[in-house]
Amino acid sequence: MAQGAALRIIALPPGGDFLAACARHLLEAEPDPLKRASTRLILPNLLLAADLRAAMAARAGGPLILPRIQTMPAAIAPWLERQPHLPDSRRLYALYQALRAHRWVEEGALWDVCAELISLFDELTLHGVGLPENLEDFQARLEAAYALKAEEPLRFEARLVHTLWRADAEGTPSRAAARLLAARAWAASLDTPLYGVAEGRLGAFERQVYEVCAEQVPVTVFVPDRRLAEDALGGLFRAAWPVDGEGESLLERAAQVRPEARLSERFSLLAAQSLEQEARAVALQVRRWLGEGRRRIVLVAADRVASRRARALLERDGVLVEDETGWKLSTTRVAALIHAWLGVLGSDGYHRDVLDLLKSPFVAPALDPALKAEGLEALAALYARHNLVAGLDELAERARENPAACALVDVLLSGRNSLPRYPAPPAGWLQRLRASLGALGSLPLLEADGAGKALLEWLETRCAELGAETAPIGFGEWRIWLDRELDAAMFRPRNVDSPVIMTHLAATRLRRFDGALIIGADVDNLAAETPRPIFAHEAVRAELGLPSQAEARARLQDDLACLISMSERVMVSWQHLRAGEVILPSPAMDLLSLVHEQAFGDDLRHPVPVWAEPLPPRQPQPRPAPSLRPEQVPVRISASGLASLMACPYQYFARYVLGLGAEDEVSEALEKSDYGQMVHTILQRFHQRYPRLGDRPQAELLAALEEESQALFGPAIGRNFLEQAWAVRWLARLPAYLDWQRAREKEGWYFARAEVWITQEYRLPDGGVLSLEGRLDRVDQGPEGRLAVLDYKSQTLARLRDKVADPDDVQLAVYTLLRGAQVAQAAYVALDEPRVQAVVQDQPEDGARQQEARLINTFAALRQGAPLPAHGVACDWCEMRGLCRKDYQASTPGQHP
Secondary structure, three states, rough: OOOHHHHHHHOOOOOOOOHHHHHHHHHHHHOOOHHHHOOOOEOHHHHHEEEEEHHHHHHHHOOOOOEEEOOOHHHHHHHHHOOOEHHHHHHHHHHHHHHHHHOOOOOOHHHHHHHHHHHHHHHHHHHHOOOOOOOOHHHHHHHHHHHHOOOOOHHHHHHHHHHHHHHOOOOOOOOHHHHHHHHHHHHHOOOEEEEEEOOOOOOOOHHHHHHHOOOOOOOOOOEEHHHOOOOOOHHHHOOOOOOOOOOHHHHHHHHHOOOOHHOOOOOOEEEEEEEEEEHHHHHHHHHHHHHHHOOOOEEEEOHHHHHHHHHHHHHHOOOOEEEOOEEEEHHHHHHHHHHHHHHHHHHOOOOOHHHHHHOOOOOOOOOHHHHHHHHHHHHHHHHHHHHOOOOOOHHHHHHHHHHHHHHHHHHHHHHHHHHHOOOOHHHHHHHHHHHHHHHHOHHHHHOOOHHHHHHHHHHHHHHHOOOOOOOEEEEHHHHHHHHHHHHEEEHHOOOOOEEEEEEEHHHOOOEEEEEEEEEOOOOOOOOOOOOOOOOOOOHHHHHHOOOOHHHHHHHHHHHHHHHHOOOOEEEEEEEOOOOOEEEOOOOHHHHHHHHHHHHHHHOOOOOOOOOOOOOOOOEEOOOOOOOOOOOOOEEEEHHHEEEHHHHHHHHHHHHHHOOOOOOOOOOOOOOOHHHHHHHHHHHHHHHHHHOOOOOOOHHHHHHHHHHHHHHHHHHHHHHHHHHHHHHHHHOOOHHHHHHHHHHHOOOEEEEEEEEEEEEEEEEEOOOOEEEEEEEEEEEEEEEEHHHEEEEEEEHHHHHHHHHHHOOOOOHHHHHHHHHHEEEEEEEEEOOOOOOOOEEEEEEEEHHHHHHHHHHHHHHHHHHOOOOOOOOOHHHHHOOHHHOOOOOHEEOOOOOOO
16 A cells, blocks of 8 residues: 555547557556556546557557456445435425525425525535545534635625535535545545546546545546647647637637648538428438448437437437437336326316326226227217316216226226325325326336336335425425426436447547537537526636536537547537527537638538438329219208308218218317307397397396306306406397397297207108208297298308308208298398397298209219219318318319319
8 A cells, every 4th residue: 555645647638549548558557467457447437448448458469457447436336335325305305395484485496496506515515525534524624614615705695505505514414425425435445556537627526536545545547638639630629619728819720720630521510490400411411321331420419309309210210329328207108107197186187188198008008908999089079078178076977978988087086096185295295106106007017118117216216215204295396396306317228239329428528439420519509518507607606616617618628629539420410490590509619610611711511411312203183073872972961061062072071971070179268169159058048038028128138148148158257267258248249139139029020949950851863861950040930920040140240241142151041941931031140240130131932942952953963973072162271171182183174083
């Protein structure tokens, strides 16, 4: 044991020869194989071990004995396990309770503030305490560091952080403090020389550890330093990204760049116009490099969204991508299950959340798939039929009529019973969550799923860590905490081995690649890593004695220089346009481009390559015109069906023959059609109470209309206050409606019936039967027993006049046919005007006879095979446009039937 040995730092030029230089120094320092075998070698990443081993073998001229290779976290881990410490989850929860009690921070941001403070406390511990001998020494150093800062005139934020840090460090040490103690214990155990390879400038923790180790044994650390790079490429990088402020102006630095540093053949910058274009360019480049025989390709995921899209495109073509960084657990489908389930509970069964949750394969997997599908269809129909927006209990009541739907709702109710929403400690909430997942039947499938198993292990770990916490929190607070935790937890699949890897920039340090792609190199995504400045903005960090933004920026530039120099080919892309807004490239890339342009007249920007799979040429299609066999022709038709047939025969075919009409949906907010239906019901109820207004006082009639209106609009307003606008709109029309009704009675027309369902059968020439059916809004009786059919409309007077004048408008004619003889008047009643008026159709019986003949002749032709061509004119509003493919139809005469 060499007491008091000095720490020796050997700075070497970074780049492709860095590991070879480390190998040379190692072999020169430890030529004896037996002594070399007893030494320790600390690598920043075990992925470097293979390259270093190859460099040492090449230097030695054959196989050789290596030192014991570890990473620093792995070396310290056994000592850390023996050191009692407080889990970060408990520190976070304790700080949350303290800050919530003082009401210093808005509750919605409280978890984020606590997480940042914990991170700051760990930085303060590292930079202010160093590696203590033991816990007592740690507390003494903490007090000394605190006292030193307490004497300085600090601003409020810095003083608050220091005070909370001191409180956090009392009692059981944090994991960060325990790591310092463990590092000291590990250093004390060393008895053979130690070598280290640094991936960049030594951080505070690494330097402290190596210095303490040097008190025990000889320590040598190899550090890359861009200032020592004498090659042309190193000069280019120093011109673009000066080290420690070296050099003069940018133009002067660019003028000193040597010709050999030209990057034009191996480096390109791509400004994509969209996320899809960027992802396609990345996927195309990877495929080209693989075709060239390149086998070490890295995707640096600066923008995770664009990177995942590029990965999807590659995997679609059979190119697997090994993801070294993994996914956030929050992005997996098991986290989507948790999110959907808690959304159902938080909204008391909001209909969309319920249907989305039940579609998950993790919910009710024991049910027969056919039964589950039937239940889902039945529930969707129940929601639409009863316009049920939310309410699990009401859904359960409605679902009793269908066994399949009832089985699914029972699963949800069982899960809800396992996760009551009254406040509980954090471990209690997690236990409830696991129990509810069991009630949903999800646990067996989660155990069998990689991400699901990681989630269950995470739940178990957090339950154990937080078991001693007894202070309760509410459902909403816990959900915010859970979302944050799942977003921070990582899941990495272990079953992919591919020449294409995806990782982050820091993980590429000192690694050699055949090709590197930096995806999302814009000003926001490819930037120096800094914590969110809720408290610790740059000035506060300076007062606290923490590393500055300039150091983080230098680290980013070192990483980029290392990656480019150690990769044969590099492509850097970013999304130039996002939502119509111009997005600038990363300042580091912009500087490199500018220096290269000044030195060589080339800014390194290349056009985005064209996707190798062009879309097939557009082929015009004939206009569809299907014919029907007699048994396929519908035997029932309504006014709306006839209107569809007249507007576009193909639309009628799709809706009423194929049955492809849009399904009913839950109306979460009143639409105009809902408003119209409510007005119809209000007037039906009113006229059943007052068939004749006679001489009744206006105030009585207005009160009755308002009462009926409140009965209909009240529940809707209770669910959504904004529906009050519809009610106000209708209530403003009541006096005008009563005036119109009184005038109508003076003309001899009196209310007779409302909402009358009528069916009329017609015999077709070939013996077939056609049933015409419809519901009449209102039937009035007039002089000499004549009848009037009225249809209420929430449309403008001008629009209704156009409808009456249109020979293809069939509604009034159909209602006249349905009511039969004695119809002297058919009219639309415009309710949405300041003055209520009826738009009357001239000679309604003549129009009805014409439509009757048209109806019989049309269906007779259909039964004889007449085509149903797509010749609609209102295609912009037709849901069948994608089915008839109007946009792809031939427009040249003669190309379609």
